[in-house]
Amino acid sequence: MSGKKEKQMLEIKGLHASVEGTEILKGLDLEVGKGEVHAIMGPNGSGKSTLANVLAGREEYQVDSGTVKYNGLDLLELAADERACEGIFMAFQYPVSIPGISNAYFLRSALNALRRYRDESEIDAVDFLDLVRSKMELVGMDQKLLQRAVNDGFSGGEKKRNEILQMAVLEPKLAILDETDSGLDIDALRVVAEGVNVLRREDRTFIIVTHYQRLLDYIVPDRVHVLSGGRIVRSGDKDLALELEKEGYSWLEADDAKAGSGA
Amino acid sequence: MSEKDDLKELADREYEFGFVTDVESDSLPPGLDETTIQEISRLKCEPEWLLEFRLKAYRHWITMTDPSWAKVKRNTIDYQQIIYYSAPKAKKSIDSLDEVDPELLETFEKLGISLDEQKRLSGVAVDAVFDSVSVVTTFSDKLADLGIIFGSFSDAVNKHPELVRKYLGSVVPYTDNFFAALNAAVFSDGSFCYIPAGVQCPMELSTYFRINAAGTGQFERTLIVAEERSTVSYLEGCTAPMRDENQLHAAVVELVALEEATIKYSTIQNWYPGDSEGVGGIYNFVTKRGMCKGDRSKISWTQVETGSAVTWKYPSCVLLGDESVGEFYSVALTNNMQQADTGTKMVHIGKRTTSTIISKGISAGRGQNTYRGLVDVKKGAVGARNFSQCDSMLLGDRCGAHTFPYIEVRNPTAKVEHEATTSKIGEDQIFYCNQRGISTEDAVSMIVNGFCKEVFSELPMEFAVEAQKLLAVSLEGSVG
Numbered sequence: 001m002s003g004k005k006e007k008q009m010l011e012i013k014g015l016h017a018s019v020e021g022t023e024i025l026k027g028l029d030l031e032v033g034k035g036e037v038h039a040i041m042g043p044n045g046s047g048k049s050t051l052a053n054v055l056a057g058r059e060e061y062q063v064d065s066g067t068v069k070y071n072g073l074d075l076l077e078l079a080a081d082e083r084a085c086e087g088i089f090m091a092f093q094y095p096v097s098i099p100g101i102s103n104a105y106f107l108r109s110a111l112n113a114l115r116r117y118r119d120e121s122e123i124d125a126v127d128f129l130d131l132v133r134s135k136m137e138l139v140g141m142d143q144k145l146l147q148r149a150v151n152d153g154f155s156g157g158e159k160k161r162n163e164i165l166q167m168a169v170l171e172p173k174l175a176i177l178d179e180t181d182s183g184l185d186i187d188a189l190r191v192v193a194e195g196v197n198v199l200r201r202e203d204r205t206f207i208i209v210t211h212y213q214r215l216l217d218y219i220v221p222d223r224v225h226v227l228s229g230g231r232i233v234r235s236g237d238k239d240l241a242l243e244l245e246k247e248g249y250s251w252l253e254a255d256d257a258k259a260g261s262g263a
Numbered sequence: 264m265s266e267k268d269d270l271k272e273l274a275d276r277e278y279e280f281g282f283v284t285d286v287e288s289d290s291l292p293p294g295l296d297e298t299t300i301q302e303i304s305r306l307k308c309e310p311e312w313l314l315e316f317r318l319k320a321y322r323h324w325i326t327m328t329d330p331s332w333a334k335v336k337r338n339t340i341d342y343q344q345i346i347y348y349s350a351p352k353a354k355k356s357i358d359s360l361d362e363v364d365p366e367l368l369e370t371f372e373k374l375g376i377s378l379d380e381q382k383r384l385s386g387v388a389v390d391a392v393f394d395s396v397s398v399v400t401t402f403s404d405k406l407a408d409l410g411i412i413f414g415s416f417s418d419a420v421n422k423h424p425e426l427v428r429k430y431l432g433s434v435v436p437y438t439d440n441f442f443a444a445l446n447a448a449v450f451s452d453g454s455f456c457y458i459p460a461g462v463q464c465p466m467e468l469s470t471y472f473r474i475n476a477a478g479t480g481q482f483e484r485t486l487i488v489a490e491e492r493s494t495v496s497y498l499e500g501c502t503a504p505m506r507d508e509n510q511l512h513a514a515v516v517e518l519v520a521l522e523e524a525t526i527k528y529s530t531i532q533n534w535y536p537g538d539s540e541g542v543g544g545i546y547n548f549v550t551k552r553g554m555c556k557g558d559r560s561k562i563s564w565t566q567v568e569t570g571s572a573v574t575w576k577y578p579s580c581v582l583l584g585d586e587s588v589g590e591f592y593s594v595a596l597t598n599n600m601q602q603a604d605t606g607t608k609m610v611h612i613g614k615r616t617t618s619t620i621i622s623k624g625i626s627a628g629r630g631q632n633t634y635r636g637l638v639d640v641k642k643g644a645v646g647a648r649n650f651s652q653c654d655s656m657l658l659g660d661r662c663g664a665h666t667f668p669y670i671e672v673r674n675p676t677a678k679v680e681h682e683a684t685t686s687k688i689g690e691d692q693i694f695y696c697n698q699r700g701i702s703t704e705d706a707v708s709m710i711v712n713g714f715c716k717e718v719f720s721e722l723p724m725e726f727a728v729e730a731q732k733l734l735a736v737s738l739e740g741s742v743g
Contacts, residue, residue: 056698057697057698058694059690059694060690079697080694080697080698081696081697081698081700081701081702081703083698084697084698084699084700084701085700089698089699090698092695092698095695096689096691096692096695098692098695098696098709098710098713099713099714099716100712100713100714100715100716100717101709101710101712101713101716106696106699106709107699109701109705109709110696110699110700110701113699113700113701113702113705114700117700149713166699170699170700
């Protein structure tokens with residue numbers, strides 16, 4: 001199928017990764033096509049966040065072996081900021097604050113870093129303000145947050161919405177949402193999900209890392225993968241998420257045991 | 264390979280003001296005794312009383328010992344090896360810019376200080392001090408229309424001796440400390456500024472100090488007097504060439520604010536810091552003090568200290584007038600082998616006097632940064648209030664931050680608050696920026712700028728931008 005190759009955006013093969021000497025990912029394989037929305041689910045400690053952070057290039061996460069191809073590039077060769085410039089965006093589970101730096105300044109610096117990387121001219125303050133205002137409307141965010149310091153004193157919901165705003169402005173090719181739903185009440189969850197939905201495009205890929213199914217009520221995935229023990233143990237369509245919601249994750253251990261004894 | 268190139272590039276870019284200007288200069292031979300002082304005084308055509316002042320200071324100085332209590336390591340200074348007077352050769356006395364040596368104008372141009380009044384759109388009057396003398400002052404005629412005196416100290420001595428004589432040494436007496444005594448004996452030039460009663464100075468007054476000649480010390484003296492209900496904002500900047508020896512800069516700054524007057528004094532200090540191994544660089548040992556003499560007067564110090572091998576200074580306020588206000592906003596950055604021991608003294612004497620201290624210390628490389636401050640509330644200072652906040656940020660694990668707050672309260676109605684924090688620049692913050700496409704170097708510079716925001720917001724607008732850039736340059740290569 002030559003068409004499939006054309007559509008391929010991310011190809012992970014045999015990925016082993018560790019944090020502080022403990023192996024977390026143990027031979028993970030995953031393929032994600034352009035414009036698709038994939039959900040990565042799994043119990044706590046299964047390696048979901050590790051996968052997100054490895055893809056984003058966080059230094060504390062050591063890749064021991066395996067390959068990651070992203071749009072034909074060897075992703076593991078790139079530094080975190082280069083990956084961002086190549087269109088990878090991670091919405092953080094715990095966005096950090098940067099006291100004294102306004103959200104607007106931060107976001108313009110980020111956008112201009114990306115533009116410089118692409119040999120485009122930098123955006124000036126006036127054009128930027130127009131752009132960011134339209135994006136704020138798009139994701140339903142209060143304009144007042146623009147002049148406040150980055151995530152400083154933001155509520156949990158505001159922080160997550162700020163991540164979505166950044167995504168809207170930076171227009172990534174691959175967006176990774178690392179447990180963006182955690183700690184959100186149902187209204188905030190809906191706002192975040194709606195923000196993601198308006199940003200869905202056929203040339204934008206999403207990887208949604210989540211523990212719970214409820215986010216997937218609003219963002220309907222093309223594929224759902226279950227991560228357990230550092231590997232993808234099951235993949236399916238959106239119904240798999242519903243099944244997990246009903247059954248929980250305990251069957252995984254039973255499956256593991258079965259796989260162990262059956263081998 | 265590429266990493267090596269990067270490092271080399273950084274090393275080359277370290278200090279961009281390190282060039283030397285080739286001008287002929289008149290210098291005294293190195294060394295210091297009464298003849299040297301008489302010679303300085305003669306060269307400057309000074310009145311007898313000033314020579315007397317110098318000699319008294321000198322005779323006091325020789326009884327004193329070089330102090331060593333600061334938390335810094337430095338070489339012993341051989342005071343007989345220093346050249347105490349060096350001036351670019353002037354053909355005659357200078358009346359207009361056209362007569363200034365083009366080489367000198369070019370030097371200041373290179374430093375980003377345009378002395379060409381016609382081309383200057385920003386409202387800043389500049390007094391340019393090159394080695395021991397003031398070479399030119401811009402806008403002084405325009406200021407004179409308002410009765411404002413702004414120009415070189417030497418000029419003021421000749422044209423306004425009564426003012427200089429009244430206030431010289433009134434805030435920092437020559438007996439104050441070793442370096443103040445030395446300065447009083449040998450000071451060569453500096454700026455003098457007088458704002459008459461009720462006048463709001465319409466532009467920023469600025470002095471730019473440049474050390475050029477080798478082996479010289481710079482001993483400038485600045486005196487600012489703000490009469491009743493007047494206001495002035497003053498800024499000083501400084502640079503020096505790169506040299507392997509340590510050069511001494513021992514200045515004295517005196518501010519006098521009379522009733523309801525406001526003086527805002529900002530410093531952007533970028534003397535040569537020495538190389539990455541700590542060879543060379545300026546010893547910046549400065550005494551700065553302001554006297555809030557009148558009721559409801561206000562003195563505000565803002566300093567951004569990024570240069571010098573060793574910085575040792577405590578811009579202070581004596582709050583004599585009732586309800587007078589003292590402020591100190593400081594950013595001190597030490598990278599490589601730089602050391603800073605800086606802070607302030609707030610002396611509350613008048614009733615209901617208030618002071619604010621905001622200090623931000625940033626240590627990188629093997630830099631050592633010390634905040635040392637005194638809040639001294641005297642017996643009569645009913646209802647005095649102080650708020651101090653000292654924050655330190657560490658970049659890397661070979662640098663140090665130290666805080667020595669001294670608090671002395673002799674009035675029970677006083678309220679004194681002190682807050683201090685120390686933080687390491689967060690890997691999390693850097694990664695967050697990286698993940699948005701921002702390089703590590705830009706991220707560090709951004710995070711540090713955010714950390715310093717409260718201080719930068721006190722600087723006049725155009726200098727705030729300069730300070731941010733300076734900070735970014737000074738931080739280069741500080742994160743691996």
